[in-house]
Amino acid sequence: MKEFPVFVPVPGAHVAATVTVPDGEPRALIALFQGGGGAPRSYYNSLWTIVSRRMAEMGFACVRVDWRAVGDSTGEFHMTMDRPPVDDALAAIDLAMRATGTTRVGAAGMCVGGVTALGAAERLGDACESICVIKLLVHNKRRVTALDRRQKTFRRRVLRFASRHPQIDRILRRYYWKAQMQDTNPVLQQLARLRRQAPIMLTGFKAEMKLTAVFNALQRKYKTGPFEIRELPLEGPMGLQDRLGYQRAVVEQLAEWFDRTLPATVLHSNGDSATAHAPVTAEH
Amino acid sequence: MTVDERLLESHASYADTDSGITERFVSLRLRSGHTLGVLSAPSGPPQPIGWVLCHSFAREQVDLAVTDAVIARRMAAAGYPVLRFHSQGYGDSEFPEFHASVSSHVADAVDAVGALRSLAGVERIGGMGTKFGGAVAALAGQELGLNDLILVAPVVSGNRYMNEQIRSLALTQIASSAQGSVTNAPTGEFLRQLLEDQGYLDWKGLKLTLDVVKENGRMDLLKDVTSFDGRALIVQVSPSEKPQAGLERLATRLASQGATVGRATVLHRQAALFGQKHVLITGPASNDDLFAQLHMEIAEAVAAWLDAPDGGQGFAMVRDAGESLSRGRTHVDPDAMGGE
Numbered sequence: 001m002k003e004f005p006v007f008v009p010v011p012g013a014h015v016a017a018t019v020t021v022p023d024g025e026p027r028a029l030i031a032l033f034q035g036g037g038g039a040p041r042s043y044y045n046s047l048w049t050i051v052s053r054r055m056a057e058m059g060f061a062c063v064r065v066d067w068r069a070v071g072d073s074t075g076e077f078h079m080t081m082d083r084p085p086v087d088d089a090l091a092a093i094d095l096a097m098r099a100t101g102t103t104r105v106g107a108a109g110m111c112v113g114g115v116t117a118l119g120a121a122e123r124l125g126d127a128c129e130s131i132c133v134i135k136l137l138v139h140n141k142r143r144v145t146a147l148d149r150r151q152k153t154f155r156r157r158v159l160r161f162a163s164r165h166p167q168i169d170r171i172l173r174r175y176y177w178k179a180q181m182q183d184t185n186p187v188l189q190q191l192a193r194l195r196r197q198a199p200i201m202l203t204g205f206k207a208e209m210k211l212t213a214v215f216n217a218l219q220r221k222y223k224t225g226p227f228e229i230r231e232l233p234l235e236g237p238m239g240l241q242d243r244l245g246y247q248r249a250v251v252e253q254l255a256e257w258f259d260r261t262l263p264a265t266v267l268h269s270n271g272d273s274a275t276a277h278a279p280v281t282a283e284h
Numbered sequence: 285m286t287v288d289e290r291l292l293e294s295h296a297s298y299a300d301t302d303s304g305i306t307e308r309f310v311s312l313r314l315r316s317g318h319t320l321g322v323l324s325a326p327s328g329p330p331q332p333i334g335w336v337l338c339h340s341f342a343r344e345q346v347d348l349a350v351t352d353a354v355i356a357r358r359m360a361a362a363g364y365p366v367l368r369f370h371s372q373g374y375g376d377s378e379f380p381e382f383h384a385s386v387s388s389h390v391a392d393a394v395d396a397v398g399a400l401r402s403l404a405g406v407e408r409i410g411g412m413g414t415k416f417g418g419a420v421a422a423l424a425g426q427e428l429g430l431n432d433l434i435l436v437a438p439v440v441s442g443n444r445y446m447n448e449q450i451r452s453l454a455l456t457q458i459a460s461s462a463q464g465s466v467t468n469a470p471t472g473e474f475l476r477q478l479l480e481d482q483g484y485l486d487w488k489g490l491k492l493t494l495d496v497v498k499e500n501g502r503m504d505l506l507k508d509v510t511s512f513d514g515r516a517l518i519v520q521v522s523p524s525e526k527p528q529a530g531l532e533r534l535a536t537r538l539a540s541q542g543a544t545v546g547r548a549t550v551l552h553r554q555a556a557l558f559g560q561k562h563v564l565i566t567g568p569a570s571n572d573d574l575f576a577q578l579h580m581e582i583a584e585a586v587a588a589w590l591d592a593p594d595g596g597q598g599f600a601m602v603r604d605a606g607e608s609l610s611r612g613r614t615h616v617d618p619d620a621m622g623g624e
Contacts, residue, residue: 004289005320018320038346042375042380044488046377049376069576070350099291100288243488
């Protein structure tokens with residue numbers, strides 16, 4: 001295993017990245033993206049460093065990136081939920097693909113990094129064969145913050161009433177999901193599109209798993225294949241949660257997921273198997 | 285196809301013609317293992333002094349990384365080669381799960397000084413760092429007999445610092461509890477007791493061991509730095525110009541040893557959060573860096589001291605970083621300050 005720190009030139013800046021390569025030819029490239037809260041490419045407590053070294057043991061190359069004005073990157077950090085830093089992510093992926101000779105990519109990200117992973121996967125097209133999003137952020141323009149929860153009291157009353165009357169509940173739910181899909185959830189629509197392209201694993205804490213209903217609705221609406229949904233452990237009372245265990249679970253889940261969805265050999269339609277790493281093309 | 289290592293190695297550096305600096309990733313072989321560093325250097329002829337920049341402890345290493353990078357680049361623009369690096373147990377070091385303590389930080393800094401001598405071709409090396417990194421730089425300077433120190437908001441008492449770290453974990457959890465309508469958040473005393481009982485604390489995913497807490501707690505710059513007679517800059521980061529007692533005592537202590545001590549104060553209303561997560565929610569889907577201006581003001585204070593005549597004799601400066609948010613540095617963190 002070797003690690004190569006690089007400065008990737010992007011318009012107006014250089015983003016720092018670390019490319020980890022395994023001994024021998026890489027079976028695929030895994031891109032790891034942290035959130036937009038100021039964590040560098042190694043992520044908090046070097047989580048991404050640990051993940052990429054583990055992946056290298058399994059034969060994967062990895063690339064992880066400092067967003068602009070974070071870590072060792074230069075420039076100004078312009079990022080909003082509507083415009084995650086997909087271009088910078090793709091610039092780093094492109095360099096890593098050219099250097100490692102891989103044509104298969106897996107993308108994983110946390111929070112805004114997850115949204116970035118989805119954006120990068122969409123732009124990569126068929127080259128991106130596996131996606132994992134940890135702590136999916138569903139951008140809802142009408143998102144309710146902790147401070148204005150009280151304003152939802154009326155809605156809660158309605159929902160309680162509806163829960164006792166299944167027909168009303170059904171109508172309300174239909175209206176709700178329609179509004180969600182049409183108005184507020186481009187990420188969900190993006191997920192539905194990408195699910196046709198590559199397997200997607202969504203993982204998060206138990207409290208966030210209420211989104212499971214959203215994914216089930218997506219599958220029904222867009223007739224996509226199932227999403228793989230996993231729960232990350234975060235046990236213990238508030239303040240004493242087992243974050244060490246949570247980090248270990250992230251490492252294990254990512255390793256297991258990409259090992260399964262990006263196998264070392266691919267099966268062609270004629271039944272022949274071949275090694276996954278095709279020679280790099282001029283386009284790359 | 286084998287990996288094109290030359291392509292990757294050709295991207296290990298960049299040149300910024302606007303600021304007149306180059307930055308290059310360097311692989312460092314320390315006694316504790318391999319690690320990664322960044323050498324910021326002037327494009328033109330360098331000054332005869334190089335600087336080793338020591339990072340802070342635990343999560344502060346992440347939250348002060350931008351501060352360190354901004355200072356390093358400003359110093360390089362002023363002509364000084366600066367090496368910042370990951371101590372063992374951090375970032376891209378060989379053993380990221382190593383339990384770093386003040387002694388391992390200092391040992392790595394000592395090794396980095398030797399590395400910078402060969403990398404930059406300079407004989408005279410200064411030590412610098414922010415918060416806990418400032419203490420590390422001072423202790424490494426003591427060990428090596430360095431003559432130049434830049435200490436930005438340095439930790440003076442290790443015991444007080446570790447107590448603050450543990451208390452900050454409790455405060456974070458109290459804030460989380462308030463959001464989640466949970467009232468049984470642990471107190472600092474409870475966490476202390478837990479640390480004693482189980483031998484470690486799960487400090488936001490970092491295994492903070494009792495041994496490390498005890499070792500760091502024994503650190504006391506007022507006692508441990510006994511023979512520094514070079515020049516030093518002490519930067520205070522605070523909401524007011526009122527001198528902080530700990531830094532006053534440190535300045536007096538260094539001066540009594542024959543050192544030339546310059547003082548700078550950088551003002552920011554949220555200075556109490558310096559070293560913590562500095563991303564602030566400013567909209568439903570956008571965040572700002574609370575300290576973007578503060579980083580630049582600290583770097584400017586350092587550059588002014590480097591440029592001061594007579595080795596900074598009598599140097600004193602106050603810079604106001606205000607509290608305005610830099611509109612250019614926007615982060616997304618919809619999960620409030622606890623976002624990833």
